[in-house]
Amino acid sequence: MSISVCIATYNGEKYIYEQIDSILPQLGKEDEIVISDDSSTDKTIEIIESFKDDRIILLKEQTFHSHVYNFENALKHAKGDTIFLADQDDVWLPHKVSHMLTLLHDYDLVLSDAKMVDEAKNPLHDSFFAFHHSKRGFFKNLYQNSYLGCCMAFKRNLLDIALPFPKHINMHDWWIGMNAELYSSIVFTKEPLVLYRRHEDTLTPVDRQSTNSFWQKIGFRVAMLRGLTLRYLQRLFSKEKR
DSSP states (O other): OOEEEEEEESSOTTTHHHHHHHHGGGOOTTOEEEEEEOOOOSSHHHHHHTTOOTTEEEEOSOOOOOHHHHHHHHHHTOOOSEEEEEOTTOEEOTTHHHHHHHHTTTOSEEEEEEEEEOTTOOEEESOHHHHHTOOOOHHHHHHSOOOOGGGEEEEHHHHHHHOSOOTTOSOHHHHHHHHHHHHSOEEEEEEEEEEEEOOTTOSOOTTSOOOOOHHHHHHHHHHHHHHHHHHHHHHHHHHHHO
């Protein structure tokens, strides 16, 4: 079972070396790290290329100006049977891949817990699950998303459902997780497998007050429901044509 680790980068020079260095030792010769870079202006590309590892597939000079569709680009180029998502600024713990692959024998998607740390990896919270009240459930996750991308691994059959991403969704991992709620078998493992780094440039505001207005939050959920409905109808019509 081959693995594709998908990463979206943008000006990630501060942490990208440590992240890749924590991933590569856990991969086999047939596995890959697919990195889509959204036109970084710092040394991100230089650092990635310094690994000189054929398992790293670097998609340079992308112009999405969006972490959602930058991730989608990495996912579209993934060739593995199993997909792992990774952020540019976290650290994988040494047993992450082996633990999640064991669970993927019986489930389509695995979501692990994570230890929340600051930029110097000092502990902030021992459990993202406990901090964020993470659990399964379609309506629970429509209201408050539990599907943290850096903690996710899933089989290709779920990727085939989730791609392409619809327009106007604001989180790629939320979209994948909501599709999993509808179509896939899911397990949450309480084993923390990632050091989830929180710093001033972090995109996901899980540990601080969101700056989105009430109506923006409503709009995100309407866009999610619309995308899920259209994807369901597309799948339904494609089955009828067979």
